[in-house]
Amino acid sequence: MAHFDENAKPFSNKWLDERIGLNTLKRVLNTEYWIPKDINFLWAMGMVLAATFGILVISGIFLLMYYKPDADLAFDSVNYTIMSEVGFGWLWRHVHGVGASIVFLIIYIHMFTGIYYGSYKRGRELIWLSGMGLFVAFSAEAFSGYMLPWGQMSYWAGMVITNLFSGGSLEAYGLVEWIRGDYVPGDAYLTRFFMLHVLLIPLAIIGLIVLHFGTLRLPHVNNQEGAEIDFDEAASLWKAGKRKESKVIPFSPVFLSKDIFVMGVYFILFFYLVFYHFDFAMDPVNFDPANGLKTPAHIYPEWYFLWSYEILRPFSKDVGLIAFGIAQAAFVFLPFIDRSPNVAPAHKRGLFQIWFWVLLIDMIVLTAMGKLPPTDPTFAFIGLVSAILFLCMGPILVVITMFEKKIEKGA
Numbered sequence: 551m552a553h554f555d556e557n558a559k560p561f562s563n564k565w566l567d568e569r570i571g572l573n574t575l576k577r578v579l580n581t582e583y584w585i586p587k588d589i590n591f592l593w594a595m596g597m598v599l600a601a602t603f604g605i606l607v608i609s610g611i612f613l614l615m616y617y618k619p620d621a622d623l624a625f626d627s628v629n630y631t632i633m634s635e636v637g638f639g640w641l642w643r644h645v646h647g648v649g650a651s652i653v654f655l656i657i658y659i660h661m662f663t664g665i666y667y668g669s670y671k672r673g674r675e676l677i678w679l680s681g682m683g684l685f686v687a688f689s690a691e692a693f694s695g696y697m698l699p700w701g702q703m704s705y706w707a708g709m710v711i712t713n714l715f716s717g718g719s720l721e722a723y724g725l726v727e728w729i730r731g732d733y734v735p736g737d738a739y740l741t742r743f744f745m746l747h748v749l750l751i752p753l754a755i756i757g758l759i760v761l762h763f764g765t766l767r768l769p770h771v772n773n774q775e776g777a778e779i780d781f782d783e784a785a786s787l788w789k790a791g792k793r794k795e796s797k798v799i800p801f802s803p804v805f806l807s808k809d810i811f812v813m814g815v816y817f818i819l820f821f822y823l824v825f826y827h828f829d830f831a832m833d834p835v836n837f838d839p840a841n842g843l844k845t846p847a848h849i850y851p852e853w854y855f856l857w858s859y860e861i862l863r864p865f866s867k868d869v870g871l872i873a874f875g876i877a878q879a880a881f882v883f884l885p886f887i888d889r890s891p892n893v894a895p896a897h898k899r900g901l902f903q904i905w906f907w908v909l910l911i912d913m914i915v916l917t918a919m920g921k922l923p924p925t926d927p928t929f930a931f932i933g934l935v936s937a938i939l940f941l942c943m944g945p946i947l948v949v950i951t952m953f954e955k956k957i958e959k960g961a
Contacts, residue, residue, distance in 0.1 A: 578767075580802035584785050586773035587797055593771065594812035595660040600759060601813055602653045602820075607752065609646040613639075617698065619744035621737040624700035625839045644828040650692055651831040652820060654854035657685060665884070666896045666906055669772040675885040677769065680762040682882045687755045689855070694747035696852060700740060701836030706849045708735045708743075718868040734842055776893040848923045856920030857913045861941070863924060864934040873941060880944055887947050890954040901950045905943065912939050 558565040566572040585593075616636055618627040632639035661681070664670055670678035693711065697704050712729050716722050731738025770781055779797050787796035799805055823830070835846055851859050862874040888902075896903040919933035 576802075580806075581800050582785065583767070583801040584781050584788075584798040585771050585801055585805040586779055587799055588774045589771065590774065591808075591812050592659065592663040594809045595656055595663065596762075597809040598813055598816050599653065599656045599660060601817075602649055602656060603755065603759070606646060606649045606653065609642045609649065610748065612642040613646055614748060617744075619698070619741045621700065621740050621840075624698065624740060628699045629837065641824075644824045647831040648820065648823045648828055650695060651852065651854070652823065653688065654692070657688060658854070661685065661881070662906075662910060664772075665909075667772055667774065668776055668888075668893045668895065670885040671888065671890075671893050673769040674765075674772065676765040677762065678885050679882065680758060680765050684755065684758045684762060685881075687751060687758055691747060691751045691755065692852065692854070694743045694751060697735075697740065697743045698747060699836055700840045701833075702838040702840060702844070702846055703833050703836040703849070705735055705840035705842065706846055707851055708739070710849055711851070714862075714871065714874070718871045735840075772893075774895060776895055776898070778893075850921055853917060853921070856918075857916035857940075860916040860920035860933050861937045863920070864930065864937050873937065876941060876944075880940075883944075884947075887944055888951055890951045892954050899954070901953065902947075905947060905950055908939075909943050912936050912943070916940065 558568065563572065567574075613632060616627060616632050616639065618624055618631075628643070632643055634640075664678065664681070697708050712726055712735070715729055716726050727733055729739075730736070731742055770779070773779065781798060784796045784798040787793075788798060788800070833852075850856065858874060858877050861877045862870045864870070865873055890899075890902075892899055892902075896906045915932065915936045919929055919936060922929050924930055924933075
């Protein structure tokens with residue numbers, strides 16, 4: 551039978567420990583959660599992402615106080631009420647807009663760090679899959695939020711994206727109308743995306759963040775060299791005071807202090823953008839009210855979706871939709887495509903290093919081409935070649951994996 555100290559003060563450390571195992575929780579998640587020593591600032595991107603999500607939630611709550619999810623009132627509530635009539639409303643909108651854009655920069659850095667260092671391999675598959683779940687959830691959150699200002703680009707980007715659910719030649723327009731709640735984006739469409747943006751998708755993101763951190767607990771964080779570490783032995787050396795010999799450090803307070811330093815540098819950049827270059831996160835076309843009778847000359851999504859949009863664009867309707875679907879699913883299956891036993895970072899894997907940099911450069915080219923109108927034949931050709939190259943990267947990785955397996959067996 552558990553023993554309870556009747557003299558312990560309510561909600562004191564001892565009182566809480568007797569009831570919810572507070573000290574055990576601290577030990578498991580903080581003081582005895584061991585992190586490899588040889589990792590760099592890129593491993594702090596997860597905490598930076600969590601902090602940015604926190605800022606988006608806080609700023610979103612303030613915007614929620616004055617936003618009107620009504621097709622007749624939404625545009626004015628954002629561009630006049632919040633920006634002009636509410637004290638510091640402009641600041642909260644800038645914070646939310648910049649945060650919504652820069653969070654994807656952090657996600658892509660975090661994702662490509664994992665690819666470069668093989669952090670999805672050898673027992674870490676669930677870490678990668680939960681991270682991909684977060685990527686999908688953040689993408690859905692960004693898309694639903696982009697609809698809310700109800701400007702021209704909000705309306706027409708929503709029209710184009712929801713049309714994808716028609717399935718090309720399947721012409722499943724009944725499904726499209728069900729998603730919109732009408733034949734075209736309107737009041738029902740706006741209110742349901744408002745509900746998704748402020749409630750359902752944030753709840754999914756919070757759940758996935760908890761799952762992502764949970765999956766990190768057992769396989770432990772990967773390191774720069776991809777070397778296997780005996781965490782029990784390394785932890786015992788640290789506890790014995792032999793900290794130079796130990797290959798690990800505790801998450802709290804040692805690694806956490808490094809995280810906080812990186813976040814400090816990041817927030818200098820973040821608030822510099824908020825105050826001086828917030829315009830990069832706000833499309834000028836979206837400062838015109840939504841008008842279903844006036845199509846913009848060039849419809850495009852936000853920068854973080856441009857690479858996948860450009861994969862869709864060069865092909866016919868059906869082929870483009872298939873290519874788009876493959877592109878969305880490609881990263882999810884990475885742990886099951888790259889079955890090489892080599893867990894070393896890319897710079898130690900020869901052909902894989904070339905594959906990694908080609909992939910990164912190709913996605914940058916796709917992003918640049920996706921922003922341009924499809925009128926210049928030269929840029930259209932570059933976009934087509936880049937899209938085909940991206941679709942070939944999976945099969946190429948399979949060949950690289952087979953080659954590395956043969957080398958491993960020969961050694």
